[in-house]
Amino acid sequence: xxxxxxxxxxxxxxxxxxxxxxxxxxxxxxxxxxxxxxxxxxxxxxxxxxxxxxxxxxxxxxxxxxxxxxxxxxxxxxxxxxxxxxxxxxxxxxxxxxxxxxxxxxxxxxxxxxxxxxxxxxxxxxxxxxxxxxxxxxxxxxxxxxxxxxxxxxxxxxxxxxxxxxxxxxxxxxxxxxxxxxxxxxxxxxxxxxxxxxxxxxxxxxxxxxxxxxxxxxxxxxxxxxxxxxxxxxxxxxxxxxxxxxxxxxxxxxxxxxxxxxxxxxxxxxxxxxxxxxxxxxxxxxxxxxxxxxxxxxxxxxxxxxxxxxxxxxxxxxxxxxxxxxxxxxxxxxxxxxxxxxxxxxx
Amino acid sequence: xxxxxxxxxxxxxxxxxxxxxxxxxxxxxxxxxxxxxxxxxxxxxxxxxxxxxxxxxxxxxxxxxxxxxxxxxxxxxxxxxxxxxxxxxxxxxxxxxxxxxxxxxxxxxxxxxxxxxxxxxxxxxxxxxxxxxxxxxxxxxxxxxxxxxxxxxxxxxxxxxxxxxxxxxxxxxxxxxxxxxxxxxxxxxxxxxxxxxxxxxxxxxxxxxxxxxxxxxxxxxxxxxxxxxxxxxxxxxxxxxxxxxxxxxxxxxxxxxxxxxxxxxxxxxxxxxxxxxxxxxxxxxxxxxxxxxxxxxxxxxxxxxxxxx
Amino acid sequence: xxxxxxxxxxxxxxxxxxxxxxxxxxxxxxxxxxxxxxxxxxxxxxxxxxxxxxxxxxxxxxxxxxxxxxxxxxxxxxxxxxxxxxxxxxxxxxxxxxxxxxxxxxxxxxxxxxxxxxxxxxxxxxxxxxxxxxxxxxxxxxxxxxxxxxxxxxxxxxxxxxxxxxxxxxxxxxxxxxxxxxxxxxxxxxxxxxxxxxxxxxxxxxxxxxxxxxxxxxxxxxxxxxxxxxxxxxxxxxxxxxxxxxxxxxxxxxxxxxxxxxxxxxxxxxxxxxxxxxxxxxxxxxxxxxxxxxxxxxxxxxxxxxxxxxxxxxxxxxxxxxxxxxxxxx
Numbered sequence: 001x002x003x004x005x006x007x008x009x010x011x012x013x014x015x016x017x018x019x020x021x022x023x024x025x026x027x028x029x030x031x032x033x034x035x036x037x038x039x040x041x042x043x044x045x046x047x048x049x050x051x052x053x054x055x056x057x058x059x060x061x062x063x064x065x066x067x068x069x070x071x072x073x074x075x076x077x078x079x080x081x082x083x084x085x086x087x088x089x090x091x092x093x094x095x096x097x098x099x100x101x102x103x104x105x106x107x108x109x110x111x112x113x114x115x116x117x118x119x120x121x122x123x124x125x126x127x128x129x130x131x132x133x134x135x136x137x138x139x140x141x142x143x144x145x146x147x148x149x150x151x152x153x154x155x156x157x158x159x160x161x162x163x164x165x166x167x168x169x170x171x172x173x174x175x176x177x178x179x180x181x182x183x184x185x186x187x188x189x190x191x192x193x194x195x196x197x198x199x200x201x202x203x204x205x206x207x208x209x210x211x212x213x214x215x216x217x218x219x220x221x222x223x224x225x226x227x228x229x230x231x232x233x234x235x236x237x238x239x240x241x242x243x244x245x246x247x248x249x250x251x252x253x254x255x256x257x258x259x260x261x262x263x264x265x266x267x268x269x270x271x272x273x274x275x276x277x278x279x280x281x282x283x284x285x286x287x288x289x290x291x292x293x294x295x296x297x298x299x300x301x302x303x304x305x306x307x308x309x310x311x312x313x314x315x316x317x318x319x320x321x322x323x324x325x326x327x328x329x330x331x332x333x334x335x336x337x338x339x340x341x342x343x344x345x346x347x
Numbered sequence: 348x349x350x351x352x353x354x355x356x357x358x359x360x361x362x363x364x365x366x367x368x369x370x371x372x373x374x375x376x377x378x379x380x381x382x383x384x385x386x387x388x389x390x391x392x393x394x395x396x397x398x399x400x401x402x403x404x405x406x407x408x409x410x411x412x413x414x415x416x417x418x419x420x421x422x423x424x425x426x427x428x429x430x431x432x433x434x435x436x437x438x439x440x441x442x443x444x445x446x447x448x449x450x451x452x453x454x455x456x457x458x459x460x461x462x463x464x465x466x467x468x469x470x471x472x473x474x475x476x477x478x479x480x481x482x483x484x485x486x487x488x489x490x491x492x493x494x495x496x497x498x499x500x501x502x503x504x505x506x507x508x509x510x511x512x513x514x515x516x517x518x519x520x521x522x523x524x525x526x527x528x529x530x531x532x533x534x535x536x537x538x539x540x541x542x543x544x545x546x547x548x549x550x551x552x553x554x555x556x557x558x559x560x561x562x563x564x565x566x567x568x569x570x571x572x573x574x575x576x577x578x579x580x581x582x583x584x585x586x587x588x589x590x591x592x593x594x595x596x597x598x599x600x601x602x603x604x605x606x607x608x609x610x611x612x613x614x615x616x617x618x619x620x621x622x623x624x625x626x627x628x629x630x631x632x633x634x635x636x637x638x639x640x641x642x643x644x645x646x647x648x649x650x651x652x653x654x655x656x
Numbered sequence: 657x658x659x660x661x662x663x664x665x666x667x668x669x670x671x672x673x674x675x676x677x678x679x680x681x682x683x684x685x686x687x688x689x690x691x692x693x694x695x696x697x698x699x700x701x702x703x704x705x706x707x708x709x710x711x712x713x714x715x716x717x718x719x720x721x722x723x724x725x726x727x728x729x730x731x732x733x734x735x736x737x738x739x740x741x742x743x744x745x746x747x748x749x750x751x752x753x754x755x756x757x758x759x760x761x762x763x764x765x766x767x768x769x770x771x772x773x774x775x776x777x778x779x780x781x782x783x784x785x786x787x788x789x790x791x792x793x794x795x796x797x798x799x800x801x802x803x804x805x806x807x808x809x810x811x812x813x814x815x816x817x818x819x820x821x822x823x824x825x826x827x828x829x830x831x832x833x834x835x836x837x838x839x840x841x842x843x844x845x846x847x848x849x850x851x852x853x854x855x856x857x858x859x860x861x862x863x864x865x866x867x868x869x870x871x872x873x874x875x876x877x878x879x880x881x882x883x884x885x886x887x888x889x890x891x892x893x894x895x896x897x898x899x900x901x902x903x904x905x906x907x908x909x910x911x912x913x914x915x916x917x918x919x920x921x922x923x924x925x926x927x928x929x930x931x932x933x934x935x936x937x938x939x940x941x942x943x944x945x946x947x948x949x950x951x952x953x954x955x956x957x958x959x960x961x962x963x964x965x966x967x968x969x970x971x972x973x974x975x976x977x978x979x980x981x982x983x984x985x986x
Contacts, residue, residue: 037744044742051735071462118641122648125598127407127462131588132640139634147630147821147850148830152756163760239731239757245822248729252466265460290739295723296697300474307467311459319457372868380867383892387860477726482698484855484909498892568856572888573912576855576881578698620864629849630821 017262017314021277024306028284036291044287050162050170050238052283054079054231055250056276057176059257060183061227063275064193064220066258069200069267070119070126072221075228075254077137078111079247082232084141087151087242097158104229111137112225116218134251141244151242162237172234179227184272196220200267256303257282260310281306353595353603356646357610364617372624380620386502386571388616389509390415390564391586392609396516397560398587399608403520404553405533405600406454406461411561411587413472414446415580418565420476423485423575432491435569440562446472447558451551458547469584476577485575494570505567512563517605529553533600589636590615593643615639688718690938691740692931693750695777695825696728699853700906701880701927702751704986705776708931715956716939721745727853728823730754737761741768747938749788751776753824759783771941775934777825781966785941785948788934790925790970793825797832799923799973800904804843804876807900807920811842812873815865817886817903819853819879826878833878846872851882858885866893877903883922887913907976907984914981922976928986930970933958937968 033040058075065072082104089100111133118129161171186193199206199213207213228247236242261278263270282303289299368375375381394411401408422439426432450468454461493501520526528549531539536546569575594611596603615636622632692709694702706722713720721740725732730753738761740748748765752758752774759780762772766783775788791799804814816833818826830848837843846869851858862875862885875890877883883905890899896918905922913919936955940946946953953968954960962969976984 038742041742047738047742118645122645124644124648128592128598128644132637132644135633135640136637139637142630142821143634148827235731239734239754240760241730241754241757243822255466259463265463287739290736291743293721295478296726297474297478300470301478304467304471311463312457315457315459374867377867379893380863383863477698481703482700483703574884578854579856581854623847623849623864624868
């Protein structure tokens with residue numbers, strides 16, 4: 001790979017973000033294993049998986065969005081809207097759960113398409129567009145259900161998806177694995193997706209390189225919408241109920257997992273395996289604290305602190321290096337906070 | 348005229364809404380309810396001014412709701428333990444400034460992205476406050492409400508104070524060097540640095556100022572009722588960001604004015620009572636808010652496109 | 657290459673951890689653990705339930721875990737129940753936000769030998785052994801409507817302030833209020849507005865309601881932060897006494913307004929007793945002193961309570977007003 005001596009490569013690998021995150025995950029696991037009597041059991045592990053699939057899906061699909069330098073705050077609200085529309089299609093329009101699910105995925109894609117159009121055609125900042133759709137989608141969900149209407153009594157064959165086990169694994173796990181693999185392949189292996197980081201690093205440069213920036217960026221938002229709808233279906237199956245407030249706050253969990261995993265919010269840097277580790281870190285923390293008999297607020301505070309440490313950790317080496325590189329003779333290289341930090345080469 | 352085009356458009360939209368209300372629900376225009384509404388929104392205006400400053404610098408602060416709750420509870424607890432009102436106010440401001448300084452240090456000092464930093468601090472302060480207070484109200488002494496003045500006087504005082512702060516900040520943005528630096532740093536931090544401005548210091552001051560203003564706003568909220576609800580800051584970040592953006596402050600920094608934030612806030616604050624007066628069901632409120640935000644943003648985009656072509 | 661090595665390392669750790677078999681030691685060997693699940697932690701109502709619960713736990717010498725979502729969140733409730741099931745508590749006492757969804761999780765807990773009772777809001781009948789019922793939803797709805805009618809002399813316009821539009825309890829109470837309203841044909845509901853469990857928002861909503869409906873005679877708040885919020889709005893509008901304020905709320909939050917004559921009555925039940933009774937019933941269930949088919953349950957100092965079917969009845973809703981509100985501190 002490089003001509004650097006092996007010891008340097010090992011040191012570089014040791015201090016990579018993902019390695020540290022892995023170490024954190026291992027520490028969490030060992031600690032909770034020691035403190036909680038039933039933490040490390042298979043049942044509990046399956047529950048950790050079951051509880052984290054929905055926001056995990058959102059985090060997975062948020063990764064390419066953030067890699068392109070954008071953000072999507074509306075995924076949680078779109079989850080809620082998709083959930084109630086799914087319920088409505090099944091209950092009021094009489095569709096079978098499978099047909100209703102297919103339509104819901106289409107609705108999710110439409111929702112994502114709205115974001116995509118506003119962001120790519122009108123060149124609007126993703127933060128504000130998705131802030132608007134965050135309110136709009138939730139508002140539509142409330143308006144359609146008048147707030148109080150909920151959808152329940154789904155057939156057991158549908159609830160199986162969220163609550164039972166299939167081939168020994170929680171039923172929603174294979175879906176998550178497929179989506180995770182798909183997103184990983186898209187971002188890391190397909191030429192189609194490898195441009196995401198290029199776009200995040202420099203949209204203009206990407207355009208000059210011949211990449212159809214608008215189409216690619218549009219696609220990630222449509223993908224985000226579709227996967228939000230998928231997460232909505234799984235949420236409804238797990239809970240047995242579709243409500244207008246489904247998914248409230250999930251976008252923040254998703255963003256936390258993505259950033260924890262080492263993806264830079266400025267775009268251009270990051271990985272899907274990092275996000276997976278981030279999802280695992282948050283899910284294990286949430287679950288483990290219950291076994292450690294700590295209140296829920298502890299999970300919130302620790303997640304916030306963890307995020308800050310992760311952010312600081314990813315930036316500290318570069319600042320340290322910048323400081324060390326500053327000799328007395330020449331002026332320091334400008335480290336602008338506006339342009340993204342120097343990207344490590346994509347793998 | 349075209350310089351404040353956006354602000355005037357928002358004012359026009361507000362005017363249209365008021366016209367509709369005048370025709371279909373003239374009961375909206377009664378003195379006391381409007382006064383109560385205005386006094387209730389005065390703290391939000393103060394926070395919106397701070398948010399405008401931060402966004403002009405091309406950063407963002409989504410932790411203001413949690414800061415507001417923390418400052419309010421601190422001030423309330425002090426007052427409940429017989430501290431003088433002035434001390435409670437001072438502590439609220441200092442607490443807010445301290446929380447803002449933490450955000451500022453991380454964003455300006457460590458060059459971390461503000462959206463994630465403030466996301467982390469939002470979660471930390473909010474959950475920390477919940478852990479500490481467990482949702483319990485803080486019961487205040489009688490003399491604290493309206494600073495001990497009569498209700499109407501107190502309400503006018505709060506409104507006047509909020510407006511005075513806004514005017515002072517607007518003037519400062521225009522006349523003070525630091526104010527011009529906010530715009531410079533928001534437009535292009537690198538160019539500002541080459542011009543001799545220190546962008547990191549400017550951004551740090553924006554966050555500290557935001558925190559201090561949040562502290563003032565929290566105190567303004569505390570004196571309006573005999574109890575402090577630790578949940579009182581919920582949704583404040585969405586409200587103020589929406590108001591500021593609708594009012595024309597560009598999220599990409601360097602553009603916008605406090606008058607726009609004011610107009611945006613007025614428009615959004617009127618929606619809820621307007622819905623009640625027009626007998627529109629409550630479940631439309633969020634959808635309407637979202638639609639207004641999108642409309643404002645799309646108008647921005649269309650205008651920029653037309654300007655470019 | 658290195659990443660693969662590290663991934664394998666993690667997988668190895670995970671498997672090493674997973675191979676631990678579940679703890680099968682008898683629960684009686686250590687202190688009993690009661691897990692109490694509120695609908696939301698930040699709610700003063702459940703905080704006062706907690707106080708009663710902690711008292712009972714101290715009296716009986718058991719461990720009490722009190723944990724729940726910060727805001728009402730049925731998905732989070734399910735997760736917490738799942739986690740407690742894995743943790744291996746002895747009994748779970750849950751206030752259910754989502755009847756169907758949480759029943760699945762509770763049934764799983766029962767399958768593992770954990771006892772389950774519900775309080776405040778029930779689950780499906782086969783998912784729990786008993787339901788500690790402080791008041792049936794129709795009892796609450798009727799009490800609210802009856803008191804409202806009494807305060808308005810059976811005729812007039814009134815408005816209801818609720819928590820959020822999706823809140824399950826509130827929606828159920830509203831259903832029964834609407835039904836009971838039919839017995840009072842001259843009482844007219846003019847508005848139903850949410851306050852998102854925020855006292856300040858409730859105040860703003862009430863202010864607008866007062867100016868929209870000049871003939872409004874009463875504001876009823878079916879969420880506890882809404883009562884002081886509406887009271888403050890009525891007071892600031894100068895309409896104290898002309899527009900009645902009442903609702904479901906806690907005595908402490910409303911004492912001031914009740915004494916000033918702004919709020920007329922606050923309906924609730926003794927939430928501390930509810931928490932206390934819940935924990936006592938939970939422990940009795942584990943120990944076997946409370947069995948299905950019992951017709952009454954003696955809860956130590958609290959007294960004896962009737963059991964109707966599988967509902968342990970706390971009693972009727974209690975009306976706090978000027979005359980008695982000072983006797984209570986929660």
